Amino acid sequence: MTSKLLWVSFILAALILSVTFSLQPDQQKVLLVSFDGFRWDYLYRVPTPHFHYVMKYGVHVKQVTNIFITKTYPNHYTLVTGLFAENHGIVANDMFDPILNKSFSLDNMTIYDSEFWEEATPIWITNQRAGHSSGAAMWPGTDVKIHNSFPTHYMPYNESVSFEDRVAKIIEWFTSKEPINLGLLYWEDPDDMGHNVGPESPLMGPVISDIDNKLGYLIQMLKKAKLWNVLNLIITSDHGMTQCSEERIIELDEYLDKDHYVLIDQSPVAAILPKEGKFDEVYEALAHAHPNLTVYKREELPERWHYKYNRRIQPIIAVADDGWYILQNKSDNFLLGNHGYDNALADMHPVFLAHGPAFRKNFTQEAMSSTDLYPLLCHLLNITGMSHNGSFRNVQDLLRSTSPGALPPTPGPTLLHGSVKPGDDESEESYAYFLGVSLGSILVIVFFVIFIKHLIRSQIPALPDVQAEIAQPLLQA
Ligand SMILES: *[C@@H]1O[C@H](CO)[C@@H](O)[C@H](O)[C@H]1NC(C)=O
Ligand SMILES: *[C@@H]1O[C@H](CO)[C@@H](O)[C@H](O)[C@H]1NC(C)=O
Ligand SMILES: *[C@@H]1O[C@H](CO)[C@@H](O)[C@H](O)[C@H]1NC(C)=O
Ligand SMILES: *[C@@H]1O[C@H](CO)[C@@H](O)[C@H](O)[C@H]1NC(C)=O
Ligand SMILES: *[C@@H]1O[C@H](CO)[C@@H](O)[C@H](O)[C@H]1NC(C)=O
Ligand SMILES: *[C@@H]1O[C@H](CO)[C@@H](O)[C@H](O)[C@H]1NC(C)=O
Ligand SMILES: *[C@@H]1O[C@H](CO)[C@@H](O)[C@H](O)[C@H]1NC(C)=O
Ligand SMILES: *[C@@H]1O[C@H](CO)[C@@H](O)[C@H](O)[C@H]1NC(C)=O
């Protein structure tokens, strides 16, 4: 009688536990979101409850050192390759390649020229080569054919497409019959408004609130699609923003003859290509022209920028001090906010938060580099990355466990703290999962109680030996 009950309860327990665990995703999903130009400290400018919700139930890195130059295309390509600009080849938003004899510019369709992108292989391609699917909603470079591939799903770039429509596509791809495991989502603000009004303007408050609401919308849609607890969400950006002023303009026309050079990229890092035979003249004229402009020959650029060994970096690079603006002529277009400056400046640093089954909860880390995101993504996706300039060690503390696809060891510290309020949606954390674990555990306990009773009744003499064996490791400790 007892042994029959014993076996029935044991089998039931085993069944429930195994069903519960197999319900968990065996393949990790990652959604990488970039809010262009979201400076790290915008989190504290106005109330940002949705960003803080992600921080409370996820991780936050306070200072992320991005790459020089702190512009949009170079940094977005770093996030998906782990490489410095000199290594991935997208060295600026406006470039000239003297071997290809071609320009790359946002102002016309030349960014679609594959050759500019092919010094590196972005993660969506590596992910697809490993047999997975990727989906991209407007992430820079995802509608360009690179090494003969596009993302499995992507949206051709169109800045008029709403955030809601981009989110809808991402969710559709994650929940389709052949789901993606990697999603990339891009939004143009707060960069656009940061340029127009300047980051210190009170007009930035509503812009940051709007981004927080957009994040809230994304979270709501992920919950509705039952993705919130199974997907690893990473929220970051490419760079920050600094306040400029018409009082701080450096006008190249004051120092240089327009006919002696071509200005490939303007501010705050002027990329100067001197005309044939004019190098020395241009360099000498500019070198000590302005106290807030540091002028380098390409070979003399500081090592820490990793911005030297690429033919798309022009022979003369002039870098403005924080908040100073380079114009060829004062009548040229000026913006109240800008970025691109030295990546050591805190104002240039982006935000970084993450939430999901792989991440710890309510955990803050001081610092990382934006190149470290790539090995983190490869780890989460369980793919072998290309060689890169990041370090997985710099980000592994963000994770609950360092084995890819591993299950969380506990339901999570916030539940132990008892901090989950009713209506706080984090409590939705897989109800079925906890039910299964609790039922299974109760049955296992019942099984052991009966088993021990059975042992005591039948007076098996082997018991002392078992105890001796258990005691041994303790003696060695
Ligand atoms: C580079 O392209 C331009 C047209 O864009 C052409 O005029 C010039 O001759 C080309 N230079 C070389 C070296 O091929
Ligand atoms: C693209 O724009 C740049 C700068 O605006 C210009 O110099 C270049 O000639 C343009 N290229 C084409 C193909 O239109
Ligand atoms: C861009 O998106 C808007 C809004 O969805 C749409 O009206 C417009 O036709 C699109 N433009 C192109 C070129 O597809
Ligand atoms: C700046 O541009 C204006 C208008 O094109 C021109 O008249 C002026 O001479 C330029 N300034 C310099 C210093 O070249
Ligand atoms: C601009 O140059 C002046 C003179 O060297 C210096 O005092 C000031 O700190 C510089 N501004 C910035 C933002 O570095
Ligand atoms: C998060 O951690 C901080 C300290 O690191 C602690 O003060 C706070 O109570 C924690 N919040 C939750 C919800 O656990
Ligand atoms: C960055 O990574 C690339 C590719 O592995 C490598 O060639 C380059 O030397 C690295 N740069 C640095 C500064 O380590
Ligand atoms: C990771 O990928 C390897 C094959 O590359 C596979 O054997 C392993 O099961 C995967 N791990 C997880 C947790 O998916």
Ligand SMILES: [Zn+2]
């Ligand atoms: Zn910008």
